[in-house]
Amino acid sequence: MxxxxxxxxxxxxxxxxxxxxxxxxxxxxxxxxxxxxxxxxxxxxxxxxxxxxxxxxxxxxxxxxxxxxxxxxxxxxxxxxxxxxxxxxxxxxxxxxxxxxxxxxxxxxxxxxxxxxxxxxxxxxxxxxxxxxxxxxxxxxxxxxxxxxxxxxxxxxxxxxxxxxxxxxxxxxxxxxxxxxxxxxxxxxxxxxxxxxxxxxxxxxxxxxxxxxxxxxxxxxxxxxxxxxxRDGLTGLLNRDELMQQLAQRWNAHRRRAVHGVVVMADLDHFKRVNDVHGHAAGDFALQMFAAACRSALGPEDLAGRVGGEEFVLYLDRADLDDARQAVEQVSSMLQHGSLPDGTVLPTVSYGLTVARRGDDPDVAIGRADRALYVAKSEGRDRVAVADGDEKAPAAPRPPTIAP
Missing domain, CATH: 1.20.1070.10 (Rhodopsin 7-helix transmembrane proteins)
Known part of the structure; x- marks a missing residue:
């Protein structure tokens, strides 16, 4: 040795x-x-x-x-x-x-x-x-x-x-x-x-x-x-490519379910006015506040992504329309209690909802939600609209939230 x-x-x-x-x-x-x-x-x-x-x-x-x-x-x-x-x-x-x-x-x-x-x-x-x-x-x-x-x-x-x-x-x-x-x-x-x-x-x-x-x-x-x-560099939410990839995975995971969730298209109302009147920094702040509200309101299995300037897609896994309405109302409520750095109220949000059905394609479902969003905007903004025929869709069982 x-x-x-x-x-x-x-x-x-x-x-x-x-x-x-x-x-x-x-x-x-x-x-x-x-x-x-x-x-x-x-x-x-x-x-x-x-x-x-x-x-x-x-x-x-x-x-x-x-x-x-x-x-x-x-x-x-x-x-x-x-x-x-x-x-x-x-x-x-x-x-x-x-x-x-x-x-x-x-x-x-x-x-x-x-x-x-x-x-x-x-x-x-x-x-x-x-x-x-x-x-x-x-x-x-x-x-x-x-x-x-x-x-x-x-x-x-x-x-x-x-x-x-x-x-x-x-x-x-x-x-x-x-x-x-x-x-x-x-x-x-x-x-x-x-x-x-x-x-x-x-x-x-x-x-x-x-x-x-x-x-x-x-x-x-x-x-x-x-x-x-x-991730989107400004909001921290999923970018469009990653969102679509994860949506496709969820679709495959739930392919045997008749209804397996709700797709939400969200758009900040009069967002261009925020940029024009208060500056782009204020617009960025509004987007970040919306993203923070989404992270707080959605569950750990839900998805949220930024797909355009002020447009977002949310996916509530194994949710029904009532669950989705409750979630987006919570997001809007958080924004109502917030404000821009100069004290101005944050912009409101319009939502289009559609149920995700078996046999759907993610792009098709997002298209339906987008058309519902257009209806919400045409009816005065700051509201929720549901895609045609979805109110009669069967409810999907959503697991109970366990309090920490």
Whole structure:
């Protein structure tokens, strides 16, 4: 088996390589908080490994305590990175206090001749911080939304990170217990849980977490690019292409139902006047307010997309006309209670409704809703019109809304 010095030199080379690759390939392209903390962790592990190389020399008295502090700071940075995945922060005052306690304990434990000065504190803190990191990653994994693009990408990455941190935390817990039970010279600790095995385990952890963090960083970029490609840049609603694609998927999913939802065509009344009188910024604000009202009024399975300047298409999944009327009335009510930045009331909205039937084509249904919208506008605007014959359509069962 390789001696400890050779393993630590190899570990340092791996850490330097991973730090350089991760910083220039992953962190600089995303600037994400968790990627930044992983860079800090790699740097701290590298510094700690370098300090441990002074063991057996006349400088061991300060190199050993410094190495302990750097390695534990690296573990604390892993915890910080795990919390950053969920947008959370750590209490660095508590971390700094733990590092001071470790430094004092190591300095008072004869570091010049004791390779394991401050050993119980070092092993205990490593166990705690790695366990905290595993807990945060598990929580981030469990907090992911219902199945969707983000969950599909994030879940396997967070699962692998959780398992890795859990495994290393368990390893350090075993070291901590063995150190207290048999001491640093005991065969159990020295052969199976000593510095050589630990260096190998830590090297594997660095490589695994670095690749997982890189994948997580690129997942953020991929999701962001997809959002830009499928969402309207002003309102955040679906753009026309994505809306039609998702409508086609819903049609296929409900192809055996006689009636499987309601298509709504919506148009902001006298929108050109808003732009001409109040400016395009006010018009943009009105569109954003309408989009926000739609997101609030519609259910998680419903769709909303912007298909023109002030024209929108809504699809209420497994809804009937009463459900649709209630939803659009809620949208209009929200707009009535809002105003433009200068205090002027927001424009009203006209709606055309049609039921989505088995055998329909999405374009055909949208055409019917558009004709109903024309009727609503011709009758004075700020009202709801239903396509011819749809009032007699059978109702589709809509699942009950579960209160949070």
């Amino acid at each position: 390789l001696d400890v010095v050779s393993l630590r030199v190899s570990f340092a080379v791996v850490a330097v390589t991973l730090l350089a690759l991760f910083y220039f390939v992953a962190y600089r392209s995303t600037r994400s908080a968790y990627a930044g903390w992983w860079c800090v962790a790699l740097g701290a592990f590298l510094a700690g490994s370098a300090a441990y190389l002074l063991d057996g020399t006349s400088q061991q008295w300060w190199g050993n305590p410094l190495g302990n502090v750097c390695i534990v700071a690296g573990a604390a940075s892993v915890w910080a990175g795990a919390r950053a995945v969920s947008g959370l922060r750590v209490s660095w005052l508590a971390v700094a206090a733990s590092l001071v306690v470790l430094l004092v304990a190591s300095a008072l434990d004869h570091p010049g001749r004791n390779d394991w000065s401050g050993g119980p504190f070092f092993l205990g803190l490593m166990t705690v911080y790695l366990a905290l990191a595993a807990t945060e990653l598990h929580r981030a994994w469990r907090r992911l939304p219902a199945p969707g693009p983000r969950a599909r990408v994030y879940r396997p990455i967070l699962r692998s990170l959780t398992l890795m941190c859990t495994g290393v935390a368990a390893f350090y817990l075993a070291r901590f217990v063995a150190f207290l039970a048999v001491g640093q010279d005991g065969r159990l600790f020295d052969v199976f849980l000593g510095s050589q095995v630990t260096t190998l385990v830590t090297t594997v952890m660095l490589a695994t977490v670095s690749f997982s963090m890189t994948a997580l960083s690129y997942a953020d970029d991929t999701i962001d690019l997809r959002a830009r490609a499928t």
